[in-house]
Amino acid sequence: MKRKILLITLGLVVASQLPFAYRRYRLSRLHNSIEQLASQRSVQPTDSEYIDYKGVIHVHSSLGGHSTGNFAELISAAKTNQLDFVIITEHPQADFDTAAMTLTGTHAGVLFVNANEVTTADGDRLVLIPGSADAASMSVKSTREVADKQKDSGGLSIVAYPTDSQTWRSIPVDGVEVYNLFTNALAANPVILFFDGLWSYGRYPELMFANFFARPAENLKRWDEAIAKGNRKLAATAGNDAHSNIGLSVNDASGKQWLGVKLDPYERSFQVVRTHVLIKKDRGLTRESLLEAIANGHCYVSFDLFGDAKGFIFQITSPERRIMGDEIGFGNGLRVMVSAPLISRIVLSRDGSAIDEKSGSRVEFPINSKGAYRVEAYLDSLPAPATGKPWILSNPIYVK
Numbered sequence: 001m002k003r004k005i006l007l008i009t010l011g012l013v014v015a016s017q018l019p020f021a022y023r024r025y026r027l028s029r030l031h032n033s034i035e036q037l038a039s040q041r042s043v044q045p046t047d048s049e050y051i052d053y054k055g056v057i058h059v060h061s062s063l064g065g066h067s068t069g070n071f072a073e074l075i076s077a078a079k080t081n082q083l084d085f086v087i088i089t090e091h092p093q094a095d096f097d098t099a100a101m102t103l104t105g106t107h108a109g110v111l112f113v114n115a116n117e118v119t120t121a122d123g124d125r126l127v128l129i130p131g132s133a134d135a136a137s138m139s140v141k142s143t144r145e146v147a148d149k150q151k152d153s154g155g156l157s158i159v160a161y162p163t164d165s166q167t168w169r170s171i172p173v174d175g176v177e178v179y180n181l182f183t184n185a186l187a188a189n190p191v192i193l194f195f196d197g198l199w200s201y202g203r204y205p206e207l208m209f210a211n212f213f214a215r216p217a218e219n220l221k222r223w224d225e226a227i228a229k230g231n232r233k234l235a236a237t238a239g240n241d242a243h244s245n246i247g248l249s250v251n252d253a254s255g256k257q258w259l260g261v262k263l264d265p266y267e268r269s270f271q272v273v274r275t276h277v278l279i280k281k282d283r284g285l286t287r288e289s290l291l292e293a294i295a296n297g298h299c300y301v302s303f304d305l306f307g308d309a310k311g312f313i314f315q316i317t318s319p320e321r322r323i324m325g326d327e328i329g330f331g332n333g334l335r336v337m338v339s340a341p342l343i344s345r346i347v348l349s350r351d352g353s354a355i356d357e358k359s360g361s362r363v364e365f366p367i368n369s370k371g372a373y374r375v376e377a378y379l380d381s382l383p384a385p386a387t388g389k390p391w392i393l394s395n396p397i398y399v400k
């Protein structure tokens with residue numbers, strides 16, 4: 001009898017683990033496809049006068065609380081990922097200026113910009129670049145007051161978590177965080193995460209993200225609507241929102257860790273999603289040129305985990321050159337050109353609705369009416385769990 005119970009229990013344990021063994025197999029298959037794609041990567045020669053700088057926006061350190069990360073880890077993670085810039089968005093503290101105390105300037109060849117993340121009295125969460133000693137007092141000010149003050153001082157405001165509040169839509173903020181890695185990671189089921197961790201974390205830690213990655217449909221919808229209804233420009237960025245604090249661990253009584261699954265150490269977070277910024281060759285990357293490029297929407301979001309997007313171009317070349325974030329007057333014969341370092345399926349949308357798609361490493365679309373045009377790139381050759389997930393989200397070209 002005992003033997004029978006033991007066998008049944010064993011059978012149940014094995015059966016319960018089969019889905020996770022299969023999920024590990026899927027990640028190994030995805031890993032191989034990503035490597036194969038990387039070997040096919042080629043940047044199309046263009047006459048672009050812009051350089052593509054890749055970096056991350058919305059990063060926390062232990063200075064602002066509820067993060068365990070320190071500066072050495074931040075610098076090392078940025079260097080490992082060959083990032084050009086990191087915008088650190090410290091939460092304010094009542095008794096000290098977190099923006100003044102965090103990393104700023106160039107360290108190990110990476111440009112660090114000190115910013116703040118604040119919550120306004122209207123409930124909007126804004127990333128203020130650069131940050132300041134005033135950040136701690138923003139919680140009693142309206143979103144409009146905070147955005148105006150930031151603009152007056154020459155800085156940028158970007159709405160983080162755009163679905164949490166409505167107020168920002170009528171306020172002249174500079175951008176919207178259309179994807180937030182932290183929010184996406186929190187949606188992972190902890191039980192599934194635990195067993196995925198047991199099976200896959202040792203071999204494919206970075207790809208565990210692919211298991212729960214979802215296209216940020218609601219954020220994109222809010223952003224598209226705000227642009228179309230407000231007849232305004234609004235830049236899209238990605239928020240790594242890296243805290244280095246999501247995960248599960250099993251420790252023994254002495255504190256020794258037996259199993260640790262950390263979804264968002266800086267190094268991994270910086271590998272998954274990046275904001276690429278286009279800056280004119282003669283300007284170079286500085287704090288000023290970076291802020292200006294983001295404010296102009298000269299940037300795009302890329303899930304570089306699936307393939308480094310550096311070199312991606314979305315532009316109009318005739319009658320005059322315009323890149324994403326720019327405006328151009330409508331005229332006959334207008335065409336947008338998209339070029340990517342990997343063969344991908346490019347979906348063109350106007351004012352938020354998909355209107356056309358083409359596959360290739362360089363494709364063109366005719367433009368037949370006014371509107372805000374943007375593209376999403378998909379790597380259809382990647383297997384599950386990456387199937388149907390976007391690789392690149394561009395900023396729009398505004399045809400007026």
Ligand SMILES: [Zn+2]
Binds near residue numbers: 058060117241
């Ligand atoms: Zn944050």
